[in-house]
Amino acid sequence: MNIFSAPKTSTSVVARSATLLSQSQTLLHLLQLSVADYSLILTQQCHARMLSLGFAQNPLLATKLISAYATCGVPNESRLVFDSLQLKSVYLCNSLINGYAKNHVYSDALGLFQRMWFLGVAADDYTLATILKVCSEATDLDAGKLVHGRCVRTGFVFDVVVANSLMSMYCKSGEFSESLKVFDQMPHRNVSSWNVVIAGHVDTGDRYCGKQIFDFVKDMQLDGLKPDAFTVSTLLPLCSEDVEKLDYGRQLHGYAVRNKLGLGFGLDFHLGCCLIDFYSRIKRVVLGRRVFNQIETRNVYTWTAMINGYVKNGALEEGLVLFDEMQRKDRVRPSRVSLVSILPACSSVTGLNGVKQIHGYAIRREWNIDVSLSNALIDMYSKCGSLNYAIRVFEDESVSGDAISWSSMMSGYGLHGKGEEATCLYHKMLQLGNKPDTIALVGVLSACGRSGLVDEGLQIYNSAINEYGIKPTVEICACVADMLGRSGQLSQALEFIKTMPMEPGPSVWGALVSASIVHGNPEIQDLAYRFLIQLEPENPSNYISLSNLHASSKKWDTVAQVRTMMKQRGLTKTPGCSWISINGITHSFYAYDKLHPSSESIYEMLDGLLLLMKGAARSLDSEKMK
DNA sequence: CTAGGGTTAG
Numbered sequence: 148m149n150i151f152s153a154p155k156t157s158t159s160v161v162a163r164s165a166t167l168l169s170q171s172q173t174l175l176h177l178l179q180l181s182v183a184d185y186s187l188i189l190t191q192q193c194h195a196r197m198l199s200l201g202f203a204q205n206p207l208l209a210t211k212l213i214s215a216y217a218t219c220g221v222p223n224e225s226r227l228v229f230d231s232l233q234l235k236s237v238y239l240c241n242s243l244i245n246g247y248a249k250n251h252v253y254s255d256a257l258g259l260f261q262r263m264w265f266l267g268v269a270a271d272d273y274t275l276a277t278i279l280k281v282c283s284e285a286t287d288l289d290a291g292k293l294v295h296g297r298c299v300r301t302g303f304v305f306d307v308v309v310a311n312s313l314m315s316m317y318c319k320s321g322e323f324s325e326s327l328k329v330f331d332q333m334p335h336r337n338v339s340s341w342n343v344v345i346a347g348h349v350d351t352g353d354r355y356c357g358k359q360i361f362d363f364v365k366d367m368q369l370d371g372l373k374p375d376a377f378t379v380s381t382l383l384p385l386c387s388e389d390v391e392k393l394d395y396g397r398q399l400h401g402y403a404v405r406n407k408l409g410l411g412f413g414l415d416f417h418l419g420c421c422l423i424d425f426y427s428r429i430k431r432v433v434l435g436r437r438v439f440n441q442i443e444t445r446n447v448y449t450w451t452a453m454i455n456g457y458v459k460n461g462a463l464e465e466g467l468v469l470f471d472e473m474q475r476k477d478r479v480r481p482s483r484v485s486l487v488s489i490l491p492a493c494s495s496v497t498g499l500n501g502v503k504q505i506h507g508y509a510i511r512r513e514w515n516i517d518v519s520l521s522n523a524l525i526d527m528y529s530k531c532g533s534l535n536y537a538i539r540v541f542e543d544e545s546v547s548g549d550a551i552s553w554s555s556m557m558s559g560y561g562l563h564g565k566g567e568e569a570t571c572l573y574h575k576m577l578q579l580g581n582k583p584d585t586i587a588l589v590g591v592l593s594a595c596g597r598s599g600l601v602d603e604g605l606q607i608y609n610s611a612i613n614e615y616g617i618k619p620t621v622e623i624c625a626c627v628a629d630m631l632g633r634s635g636q637l638s639q640a641l642e643f644i645k646t647m648p649m650e651p652g653p654s655v656w657g658a659l660v661s662a663s664i665v666h667g668n669p670e671i672q673d674l675a676y677r678f679l680i681q682l683e684p685e686n687p688s689n690y691i692s693l694s695n696l697h698a699s700s701k702k703w704d705t706v707a708q709v710r711t712m713m714k715q716r717g718l719t720k721t722p723g724c725s726w727i728s729i730n731g732i733t734h735s736f737y738a739y740d741k742l743h744p745s746s747e748s749i750y751e752m753l754d755g756l757l758l759l760m761k762g763a764a765r766s767l768d769s770e771k772m773k
Numbered sequence: 774c775t776a777g778g779g780t781t782a783g
Contacts, residue, residue: 210774241774276775311776342777380778420779451780487781522782554783586783 170200171208178211187219194228204232210242217246222255235266241273248277253285270297272306279312283319291316304332311339318347341367342377349381360385361395376408380421387428396425400438416442420452427456447473447482455488463492483509483517490523498728499531506540515545522551529559550584557590566598573607583611585620592626601634619647625654632662637671653682660692672696680712687713687720 174193181189194212202208209232216224225246229239240263247256260278263270270278275298282291295304295313303309310333317326326347333340341363348360364374364382374382379399386396400422402408408418419442426435439445439453450473457466470489473479481489486505493501506524509515521540528537541548541556553576560569573591577583583591588611595604608627611617624647631640640659644651656678663672676693683689690713697705713719726735736743743749 214774238774243774245774271774273775280776308776313776315776337776339777346777375777377778384779415778417779424780446779448780453780455780482780484781490782517781519782524782526783549782551783556783558783584783590783 167200171202171205174200174202174208175211178208178215181215182211182218185219187216187221190215190219204234206232206234206236206238210236210238213239213242213246217243217249220250222246222250222252226255235268237263237268237271237274240266240268241271241277244274244281245277248281248284251284253281253287256281257285257287257290270301272303272309275303275306275309276312279309279316283316286320288320288322291320304329305334307333307335307337307340311337311343314340314343314347318343318351321351323347323351336370336372338367338372338375338378341370341372342375342381345378346381349385373406374402376403376415376418379403379408380415380418383421383425386425393429396429400425416444416446416449420448423449423452423456427452427459430460432456432460432462445477445479447479447485450477450479451482451485451488454485458488458492463494463496466492467496481508483514483520486514487519487523490527493527494530499528499533502527502531502533502536506536515543518546518549518552521546521548522555525552525555525559529555529562534559534563534565550581550587553581554584554587554590557587557594561590561594561597564598566594566600566603569594569598570600570603570607583615583617585617585623588617589620589622589626592623592630596626596630596633599634601630601636604630619649621649621652621654624649624651625658628655629658629662632659633665635662635666637662637666637668641671651678653679656682669696669700684716685718687718690718691720 174197177189177193180186181193190212193215197203197205197208197212209228213225213228216222216228222243225243229235229243232239240259244256244259247253247259256278260270260274260281263274275294279291279294282288282294291313298304298309298313304313310329314326314329317323317329326344330336330340330344345360345363345367348358348363360382364378367374367378379402382399383396386392386399403418403422408415419438422438423435426432426438435453435456439449442449450469454466454469454473457463457469466489470481470485470492473485474481486509490502490505493499493505497504502524506515509517509520509524514520521543524540525537528534528540537556537559540546541552541559546552553572557569557572560566560572569591573583573587576587588607591607592604595601595607605627608623612619617623624643628640628644628651631637631643637659640662644655644659647655656675659675660672660679663669663675673693673696676689676696679686679689680693690709694706694709694713697703697709722737724735724737724740726733728734734743740746
């Protein structure tokens with residue numbers, strides 16, 4: 148379809164020039180539409196019309212045309228337009244440089260910047276700001292320094308935007324101190340100047356200056372400038388570590404509300420995201436939802452932040468409901484991040500089927516080379532029972548895997564009791580020159596533990612600590628304790644725990660508990676439970692387990708003591724339940740539950756299975772004896 | 774035709 152009607156024929160000269168004026172304005176309008184819609188066709192139609200109407204050398208239209216082509220992802224077309232213009236204005240150059248920058252062809256952008264001198268076009272503030280952005284995105288610090296020199300010579304360092312761009316360039320190159328030097332020499336600063344410094348400090352600053360981040364915020368206000376939505380959303384990710392910072396987060400939210408930060412209607416997109424994320428991180432997902440509800444127009448970031456909040460806090464169903472609403476009600480298509488965020492919800496809600504659906508969707512959108520997505524898929528396929536699919540994603544050669552891919556696959560093998568494969572993978576990873584990190588180590592060690600590969604596991608543990616300089620964490624130590632405990636070396640496990648370089652956490656004592664149950668050692672079991680109660684006084688499970696332990700040996704006085712302790716602390720235990728989906732219907736059940744209509748045949752089947760398992764275990768034992 | 778912010782994986 149052609150959106151242009153045939154040109155009107157005019158009679159008088161006045162009418163003709165009026166038509167020309169309105170034609171160029173129409174074209175300008177349409178070019179703006181092309182940019183807004185990323186429409187290459189419309190851009191080409193405008194281009195053709197410009198040529199036929201004799202607007203080829205119109206500087207304003209040519210500038211727009213250059214950026215329209217660049218926005219549509221064809222900077223080469225932009226360059227052809229640029230070359231065809233006889234008069235090269237600074238606007239034209241800026242437009243093309245910006246077009247190159249948008250399409251990440253940094254060398255062309257820098258090349259044009261250098262050629263401007265030969266073209267006799269002087270760079271202006273826009274040129275410098277854009278080229279500095281190019282330098283930082285291309286991580287070309289040397290070029291950035293040269294531009295800095297140029298800014299000093301031409302006096303553009305005194306321009307607020309140019310100086311802000313300079314600071315930003317230095318921050319992105321990890322040169323926070325250089326950034327601060329520029330900042331200190333600025334005659335005038337605006338809110339953005341402070342925002343750049345604050346954001347830079349978040350990323351790199353700690354090592355370079357003794358100042359705390361919130362000191363900068365105070366100084367900013369002393370300078371007579373008020374933190375804006377940018378400032379607040381930069382600060383929010385810092386608010387989670389301790390109680391004081393947590394309170395800062397709430398204060399920032401209050402500040403944002405009081406000052407109506409954002410767009411005037413509802414909350415700002417970005418700020419809304421950060422707030423949702425903040426409340427999710429501090430496990431107040433309901434408050435996050437309140438923010439979410441206040442945002443009037445939501446985009447994929449807002450939805451994904453909220454979905455992620457639910458999933459991270461264990462509200463998997465809510466996450467899935469929102470994932471559905473996002474697409475059905477708001478017509479927002481999920482992004483790769485949305486998929487990564489929703490994937491963990493498959494584990495206990497949708498199972499393998501859900502993972503496959505997400506994988507299929509990713510393939511249709513050609514996202515199957517995305518590392519994070521692949522890693523999440525490896526993890527979820529393993530967790531949903533399909534080790535083979537996990538392996539297939541892991542071995543897909545079109546994905547260049549990373550450290551996380553290795554550890555996901557190793558834990559996957561571990562989950563499926565394939566310790567040998569996990570250790571094989573670990574050694575292969577090392578052979579390929581990858582260094583293990585704490586999480587990879589956790590993955591391989593837990594796999595060893597589950598498969599009884601104690602010696603192998605200890606060897607890996609020792610080499611990782613001694614040769615690769617990994618500092619043992621509580622999780623790693625829990626794996627070692629678990630490994631020793633499962634193999635029946637309970638006293639060695641206890642010995643190991645005593646010599647651990649850090650305070651043993653709940654995971655460590657938890658490992659010892661399960662080991663002492665398997666190997667029938669009530670003394671160690673009792674000891675471990677008592678440590679657990681000490682560490683997690685609010686967790687009712689530990690009390691119940693300890694109480695049950697003593698009930699089984701009829702030590703009723705101890706049982707009573709534990710129950711009283713629970714009562715005093717006001718704890719009650721909700722019984723855990725399990726469930727299974729059969730033909731789309733979910734059946735949930737408790738321990739010793741006889742409520743199901745088919746209860747009798749279920750237990751019959753269970754007894755049969757138990758017999759089979761015991762038989763299998765016996766034959767495995769006798770095989771070992773040989 | 775310019776600077777600054779958002780959601781992700783073991």
